[in-house]
Amino acid sequence: MYRFIKQGKAIIQKYIFLQINITTLNRNITTKLPTGDIVNSGRYHGRVFFEIGFKSNDNIFVTVYDKGYSQLDTPLGEKWWEDVPEDIILNKFSDLERHLYRENFESGSYNVVLSPYVAGQLAHEVFGHIFEEDNRYYNENIVNQLSKEQYNQELTIVDDPQVSRGWGSLRVDDSGREQHKLSIVENGELSEQIKSGERINRLIRQDYKHNLLSRVSNTLILSGSKSVQELLWESDNGIYIENAGKCYCDPITGEIIIPVYEAYKIRGHKKVSCLNNFILYANANKILQSIHGIGSDFELNGVICGKMGQKIPVGIGAPSLLLKDIDLYL
Template sequence: MLDPALVDAILERARRSGADLVELFVERKRNQSIAVEESRVERVNSGHDGGAGIRIIHGTVVAYVYTEDLSEAGLLKTADLAAAVGRRGGGVFSVAALTGTPKPARPVEISPDSVPTERKIELLREADEAARSTSGVIRQVSLGYGETVQDVLIATSEGIRHQDQRTRVRLMVQVVAGRDSEIQTAMEAPGAEVGFEFFQRRSPVESARIAADRAVKLLDARPMPAGTMPVVMGNEFGGVLFHEACGHGLEADFVSKGSTVYAGQLGQKVASEILTAVDDGSEPTRWGSGAVDDEGTPTRRTVLIDHGVLQSYLHDRRSAGKQGLPVTGNGRRQSYQHLPIPRMSNTFIAAGDATVEQILAATSRGLYARKLGGGQVDPVTGDFVFAVTEGYLIEGGRVASMVRGATLVGNGPKTLHKVDMIGQDLELAPGTCGKEGQSVPVSVGQPTLRISELTVGGTG
């Protein structure tokens, strides 16, 4: 991406301040997005992003300077500015060593760049037609297509040089169904770190039908009665609860500050003994995957919780150094405009041995939260709230009527102790995770599982 001699010169200039470590992050990203609304192409947009960030670490103090000017003169000027703002701080410099070897490049069979825009529009039109023909009560169908091809270069004054290319494609389908003054919406948004061949595996037509069916069914759903009850959580996007209510608490920057209940809990029992949780940024094609993280650390599989016992936090190089622990490949950033911080990649609860039928049959009365929407959590306490976008009452061990407006309310760490059945059907789903104003692609996931008791909010 840059001439190696220029990379050396930038690092050299920035290090004149006497910094312990200098790191250069260069990014070029090309993206295209297409929106179809009201059955016509509303928007085809494209753009080029690019820039470079220089991070300077003096003791425990970090300074960061970035620019969009990637010319030789612009980069050297930025290196000089970095040397000037880099401040000698107190404390002992500690950044964990980079270890591991990146997995070989993931093959992209069909670069989305090479696919004609006409073909992408055709796929969206087919999906639009599929959603609309599902039912007469469909009022609105919105479709979106997005692709990004991101190239990064990471170089440090220790001599590390890593490049990575991350290609991602995603489809978004939102369906609004209505009857009289009643309106319900449903959304599907599959995506992967892979080329355009993704849509051969996950047909947009199928995604559109699933969203449309759910929106239509929600019109007949009854308001959820509030109360405390057993909750069976669906697989795949159900993992968002673990992500939000526990995963963030395992990010080592929160741990360093003591602002998570998991601080000081390594080796302690933090969950039911049937629960194992993993973060794996190296699994090919997952939405949150890459060969290396945004500090150049090769990605890897990290067991966070093993049969209920806390094994590891999620680290970037600084947090690992500070805590004297090995890197985990979780130093991620939204772009060259941001400092890397500990982030999840693809984080999930591992499969257990129950079948979905067994889990339901063992539940005489409760809520089957088949799909969750977004949620929010207080990272300090782990208190969470999640919307259930597809939920059913469970009566006599069977799935009964569909409900709407249900929310799950509770405390993440406490809830993990209450997981008493885990299914075999592990699936992951893509999402966008926000933290400190930075959005990064992540996967969440889990098998179907049961929480013995949880507060359910509702309007019924």
């Protein structure tokens, strides 16, 4: 799945215009990280086009996907790179030097800005899985708790199976039923659809060998009114989370774990030094209460979702989010 390619060096030099020779990236680093740890990656429409990581404790590797790569492991064509805007590639590689020297920080409570990709994962794990039909009888307590709260009035969350280009889009599920949008949160409150007992009940299976399961489609946090710069301004001395690994939410208790591998200190209202890996830990109610700002930079992405041994593509979408007083652990 992950492969080093001979064309990688040429592709990087073609697009970056930096005086970087891949062989010179083998150098000592101040932070010791586990072998194979990915420290930075570039995505475009949910697809990875490069990854930077540690081949060993003192060597850097750069992997470039000349044909692109999707989490479905499907070839995307030789000209896929040409579809990625050059400024995205330039911005990603221009901060490579910061990733070679990561800083420690103390565990504690911080103001956090989530990138649209991480916020989208959060939407999927928390507001998607909790409200799947087959979890109804196990998580009544957490749903009742959420239904009593008033959150940020700009917050609206939906599960929409008919989003254009959504990884989880389809008009009819595998049981033959037509699919419709379900509102989960409206203007900072659980929607009347949820309060009246409706749940996400899109019956899907990985293939004919598997049973039907209730699965989310495209779980989206809709855009708010604030620019990213405004969110950074309101979270000075906080942390910006750019990329995270597989998030997990217990649909019964609402507990959330997000392993973060790319994050930055926010100083002077800008992203500055890169931080060591850490874990964001909270619960669904805490996350909802902590949302103080919703960006206007909505992005639609996709991930592969695993449930009871079945893996299917689903859509995730969100703008940047500002979370206040979130617990982070090294």
